[in-house]
Amino acid sequence: MSSFQEGVERDVSINIEFAPIVFYDGQDILVRKNSEVRSLNDLNGKVICVETETTSQENLEDEKKERNLTFQIRQLQDKRDVYRLYEAGECQAVTSDISQLATNLKLLENPDEHIILPEILSKEPLAPAVIDSDLQWVEIVRWIVFALIEAEELGINQNNLEQKKASTNPKIIRFLGLKGTADSIGSRLGLEPDYAQRIIRHVGNYGEIYERNLGPNSSTPIERGLNNLWNNPEQPGLIYSPPFR
Incomplete structure (x- = not known):
C-alpha cells in the first residue's frame, strides 16, 4: 500500500484501486521572503526548480502556457538537488505539493527567510493505493x-x-x-x-x-x-x- 495523488491517468492506466482521500493537498511555490515575489506571475524571467516526472512539473508547464509566462523550468531527478540549487540561488523558486514544501522548508539553513505563497496551482488529493486484484x-x-x-x-x-x-x-x-x-x-x-x-x-x-x-x-x-x-x-x-x- 502506498499514497498517491489521485487522478484519471493513474486510476485507469495502473492496476491499482484508490482508497478514500486522506489529505487534500495542493501545489504551491516556495520563495525567499525578500524576493518580493508574491505570485507565479512575478517569476517571469526567473528559474523555478521542480522534481522531474512529477505532477508538479506537468502542472507548472500547463500554467506557463496558460498564462503565457517566460520563466525557466529547471527539472531535477533528485529532490535534494532541487533544494540545494534553490539555496545556492540558482533557482529563484521551488514548486511542489504544500506538504512537501512545508517538510523541506524546515530543512533549509534559515527557514524563516522563506515563504510558501498563498497561491494554489492545482488540486492534489492524496489517497492510499492498493493492488486492484x-x-x-x-x-x-x-x-x-x-x-x-x-x-x-x-x-x-x-x-x-x-x-x-x-x-x-x-x-x-x-x-x-x-x-x-x-x-x-x-x-x-x-x-x-x-x-x-x-x-x-x-x-x-x-x-x-x-x-x-x-x-x-x-x-x-x-x-x-x-x-x-x-x-x-x-x-x-x-x-x-x-x-x-
Whole structure:
C-alpha cells in the first residue's frame, strides 16, 4: 500500500484501486521572503526548480502556457538537488505539493527567510493505493480510513474510547462493534467485530493523527483547511465518511 495523488491517468492506466482521500493537498511555490515575489506571475524571467516526472512539473508547464509566462523550468531527478540549487540561488523558486514544501522548508539553513505563497496551482488529493486484484483488501483499507474519520465525527478518541463503549447511542454501538459478531461491520469485512476499537486504541482518530503529524505543535504544521470534517462549524472541510450501517 502506498499514497498517491489521485487522478484519471493513474486510476485507469495502473492496476491499482484508490482508497478514500486522506489529505487534500495542493501545489504551491516556495520563495525567499525578500524576493518580493508574491505570485507565479512575478517569476517571469526567473528559474523555478521542480522534481522531474512529477505532477508538479506537468502542472507548472500547463500554467506557463496558460498564462503565457517566460520563466525557466529547471527539472531535477533528485529532490535534494532541487533544494540545494534553490539555496545556492540558482533557482529563484521551488514548486511542489504544500506538504512537501512545508517538510523541506524546515530543512533549509534559515527557514524563516522563506515563504510558501498563498497561491494554489492545482488540486492534489492524496489517497492510499492498493493492488486492484485483491478486492477484500481494497474494502478493508477503504473502511479503515473511513473508521478513522467516523471516529472523529462521533467524538471517539484514544482518551475516551473506554468511556464511549458504555454509550447508548446506536451509531456508536454499531460503529464499535458492541452488538456481537453476527452482524458487525468488522465481521463483514473479514475482521474482528471490534476492529474500529483496535484502530482507535493504537493510533487515534483522523483528527488525532493529523494533529500529531501536521498540527500546530508538530514539526510540519499545516492548517487543516479542506482536511477539516465536513461539519466543522468554523471552517467546514471535505473529510467525511459514509454511514456505518
